Amino acid sequence: MDKSRVKLKVDNISQSYVVGDEVLDAILNVSFDVYDNEFLVILGPGNCGKTVLLNVIGGLEKPTGGKLYLDGEEIVGSDKRISMVFQELALMPWKTVMENVEFGLQIEGVDKKTRREIAQKYIDLVQLTGFEKSYPSQLSGGMKQRVGIARAYTSNPEILLMDEPFGQLDAQTRYSMQEEIQKIWQQEKRTILFVTNNIEEAIYLGDRIILMSKSPGKIKEIYDIDLPRPRNSMDPEFLAIRKEVSENTDLAL
Amino acid sequence: MIKDKMKNMNEEEKRRYRLERLYKILPVISIFLLILLWSTVAAKSDFPSPKETCDRLMLLFENPIKGKNIFGHTAESLIRISIALLFNWTFGIAFGILIGWNKKAKALFTPLFNGFRAVPPLAWIPLITIWFGTGEFSKIMIVIFGSLASVVVNTQAGMLNVDQLYIDVGTSFNANERQKLFQIAIPSALDAIFAGIRTSTSAAWMVVLAAEMLGSESGVGFLIVRGMDAMDMPLVLAAMIVIGLVGALLAIITQYLERLMCPWTRVESN
Numbered sequence: 001m002d003k004s005r006v007k008l009k010v011d012n013i014s015q016s017y018v019v020g021d022e023v024l025d026a027i028l029n030v031s032f033d034v035y036d037n038e039f040l041v042i043l044g045p046g047n048c049g050k051t052v053l054l055n056v057i058g059g060l061e062k063p064t065g066g067k068l069y070l071d072g073e074e075i076v077g078s079d080k081r082i083s084m085v086f087q088e089l090a091l092m093p094w095k096t097v098m099e100n101v102e103f104g105l106q107i108e109g110v111d112k113k114t115r116r117e118i119a120q121k122y123i124d125l126v127q128l129t130g131f132e133k134s135y136p137s138q139l140s141g142g143m144k145q146r147v148g149i150a151r152a153y154t155s156n157p158e159i160l161l162m163d164e165p166f167g168q169l170d171a172q173t174r175y176s177m178q179e180e181i182q183k184i185w186q187q188e189k190r191t192i193l194f195v196t197n198n199i200e201e202a203i204y205l206g207d208r209i210i211l212m213s214k215s216p217g218k219i220k221e222i223y224d225i226d227l228p229r230p231r232n233s234m235d236p237e238f239l240a241i242r243k244e245v246s247e248n249t250d251l252a253l
Numbered sequence: 254m255i256k257d258k259m260k261n262m263n264e265e266e267k268r269r270y271r272l273e274r275l276y277k278i279l280p281v282i283s284i285f286l287l288i289l290l291w292s293t294v295a296a297k298s299d300f301p302s303p304k305e306t307c308d309r310l311m312l313l314f315e316n317p318i319k320g321k322n323i324f325g326h327t328a329e330s331l332i333r334i335s336i337a338l339l340f341n342w343t344f345g346i347a348f349g350i351l352i353g354w355n356k357k358a359k360a361l362f363t364p365l366f367n368g369f370r371a372v373p374p375l376a377w378i379p380l381i382t383i384w385f386g387t388g389e390f391s392k393i394m395i396v397i398f399g400s401l402a403s404v405v406v407n408t409q410a411g412m413l414n415v416d417q418l419y420i421d422v423g424t425s426f427n428a429n430e431r432q433k434l435f436q437i438a439i440p441s442a443l444d445a446i447f448a449g450i451r452t453s454t455s456a457a458w459m460v461v462l463a464a465e466m467l468g469s470e471s472g473v474g475f476l477i478v479r480g481m482d483a484m485d486m487p488l489v490l491a492a493m494i495v496i497g498l499v500g501a502l503l504a505i506i507t508q509y510l511e512r513l514m515c516p517w518t519r520v521e522s523n
Contacts, residue, residue, distance in 0.1 A: 060421050084425040090418045094440045094517050104426040105438070135517045155426060 001007050006072075007191045008034040008057070008159060013066035016053050016216075024051070025216035026052040032219060034159070037189045041180075041206030043196060049217030050195040051163055056163050056192065058084045070159070080108075083157030085148045085165050091136040097123065097147050098132040104155030115154075122150040126185060142173040149181065153188060162194045166201070178204055181211055182230060199245050203238060204231050216251040221248055254259075301487040306494070309487035310335055318479060323495060330465065330472040330500070334457040335390075341453055343445035345404030348448055352405075353412025354434060355444070366405065374399030374460050378467060388450050392461070399460030405454040411445025414439060427485040444518055447511040458500050 006236025007180035010032050016025045025085055027049035034040050044050050055061040056069060060072075068075050070082070082091045083104065098116070099106075101123055104224035123132060136144055145165055150159050178201055185192060192244050202209050211222040223245060227237055258433060274458075290304055295302035301309075312423030321329070335415045336453070352359045352366070377398045415438045424432045465474025473492050488495040 040302045058425050060424055078424050078427055080427055082425075086422060086425075090422050092419055092422070092437070092441065094515065096441065103422070103436075107423070107432055126365045137517065214462060216393075 003035050005036040006033045007036045007070070008193075009072075010034070010053075010057070011069065011071040012113055013063050013065045013068070015049070015063045015065075020169055027056075027217040030212075030219055032166065032222065034081060034191055034193060037191055038104055039192045039194065039205055041194045041196060041209045042212065043145055043199065043200040043202040043206075043209050043245070043249070044212030044217065045214050046197055047100070048212045048214045048250070050197075050212060054161050054163050054193065054195050057159075058082055059235045060084075080155070081158040082121070082141075083152040083155050085145075085152045085160065085162040087168065088251065091144055091147055092152075093136050093164055096133050096135055097128060097139070100136070100147055101150045102156050103151060108155070111182065111207075118156075119150070119154050120150065122153045125153070125188065126150045126180070140173075141169050142170065143173045145169065146180070149184065153184075153190075157190065162192060165199065174201075175230060179230065181205065186229070199242055199249065200233055201239055203227075203241050204233060209245065211245060211248060220250075223234065272485065280298040301490060306487045306490045308523065309485070310491040313491075318476065321471060323473075323476075323491070325496060326471055326473050326476055329497060330458075330461050330474065333393055333464075333472065334396055334400075334454075334461045337393050337400065337461075338454060338457050339392075339507075340397055341401045341404050341457075342450060342508075344402050345449070345453070349405040349408025349413055349446075349449070350434075350439065350442075353404075353409035354438060361408075370402040370406070375463060376455075378464070383465070392469065396457050396461050399451040399463075400457040403456055404449040406444075407449030408446050411442030413446070415441050416434050420516060443515055446509070447507075451504065451507045451511070455500060456501050458496075458503055462496060487513040 005103060010030060013030045015027050016023050018024075028092065030053060042050050042053065052061065056063045059075075059082070062077075070079060075082075092103070095103065098119055102115040102119040110118075120132070123129060124150055124238065128143060129140065129147055130149065130164060139147065148165065149162075152162075152227065162181075168179050169177060181207060194202075194205060205225075206225050209225060210219055211221045211223065212218065213220040218234060223241065225241065227235070227241075231238060233239075233242075271494035293304055294300055295305075317342070318326065340466060346360075352362050374395060378395055381391045381394050381398075385394065396484040419437050419441055420433055423437050428436065435516060462474035462477070466478045471479075473496050476492040477489055477496075480486065
């Protein structure tokens with residue numbers, strides 16, 4: 001992480017929805033900087049607008065207020081340099097693993113031979129070699145998530161947004177995927193914004209943790225995690241941070 | 254042989270093996286029972302027996318009606334539904350995609366289409382006959398009217414049910430509207446579209462018979478009417494059996510086609 005270089009600047013972002021006849025604020029005046037090649041975790045209880053924030057950054061939603069700057073320039077809507085890892089279900093069941101992974105490049109109009117080569121590289125990186133022709137329904141939850149990660153990497157983004165990617169996995173698979181994503185990130189450095197509601201996962205993965213308060217979502221605290229990687233969740237320092245964060249976290253309803 | 258095969262199996266495997274054999278035999282038994290029942294009834298009344306029906310079918314080869322044997326008449330009917338279905342699949346799917354994807358088109362066409370859909374295909378026959386006569390064109394027209402709705406309705410439903418999540422994936426990769434339609438929405442609606450293709454095929458096969466029964470010189474529907482006019486019950490029965498067999502065959506073919514075109518659905522059912 002290079003603290004001198006701000007990759008993404010989130011400036012005073014607010015998002016609200018009209019529900020019935022009242023206006024509900026999902027997130028309110030959220031501002032923070034994301035540094036280059038940083039693994040930034042956004043942590044918060046359910047319903048605190050973490051996903052909304054990510055959708056705004058990914059260009060899926062238009063915020064009611066605030067601005068986003070990528071490399072100092074304002075961005076509006078979905079930007080090519082930002083890629084998203086969705087929840088498990090976002091793999092297209094009618095496409096094979098290979099076709100899912102190369103989807104972004106296909107949209108860009110990259111020719112078949114080139115995009116197959118690039119996609120293969122990332123399929124290998126997430127250790128799915130040999131499953132290129134499988135359909136998502138033939139894969140386990142962890143494998144599907146790997147496809148999602150490979151798909152996001154393949155379009156060669158500068159920033160990766162991950163929305164509770166491991167939320168639907170069982171505990172064992174979740175641990176191994178956390179290790180995996182960390183390895184992948186160390187091999188292929190990108191700026192990652194990772195949303196989770198799991199404190200341990202946040203401390204295990206994050207260079208920094210942005211803790212959000214419950215609705216309307218606001219930034220409550222930002223933690224720098226300076227522990228060496230790979231981290232050990234039994235380490236006294238790890239546990240101390242965990243306790244601190246845990247006591248500061250709002251309970252979800 | 255069977256004893257040899259079963260020797261090396263444990264109890265559970267044996268049980269499963271026997272069950273599987275039973276599942277294969279049961280359909281044969283039901284057909285056999287039907288023929289038995291039919292023969293018994295035929296022996297005690299003047300209802301034609303299976304053998305008479307079969308003989309009547311064979312006689313058709315020596316003594317064709319209007320110059321065609323049973324294959325000729327079946328082919329005539331199949332050609333009619335093929336032309337109608339080709340039209341329906343082209344325009345019906347296109348129209349279904351339009352009113353499933355485009356909100357304005359949906360609002361514009363839905364009332365008209367619902368009205369059209371509510372009129373049963375048989376109700377069109379008098380109008381079409383008065384207007385276009387009883388020629389080939391009218392019959393194909395009747396089949397088109399009778400099987401268009403299921404294509405459109407299924408396609409539209411498929412397009413309306415495209416998961417927003419897949420569209421979001423498209424947005425996040427900067428797909429334009431055209432790419433979202435052709436790369437995401439249509440493929441994801443493909444199984445619904447195929448459901449439309451399947452139902453329209455069986456509907457077309459039913460409607461073509463009705464069309465042929467009302468003034469025609471060929472086709473299996475014509476054979477039935479000819480049998481009725483001539484009080485030739487074996488011919489009526491023979492035609493009915495052929496109709497049933499062809500209908501079942503069409504269902505199998507469209508199902509096979511679906512598996513061929515949507516390989517991922519095959520994977521899921523395994």
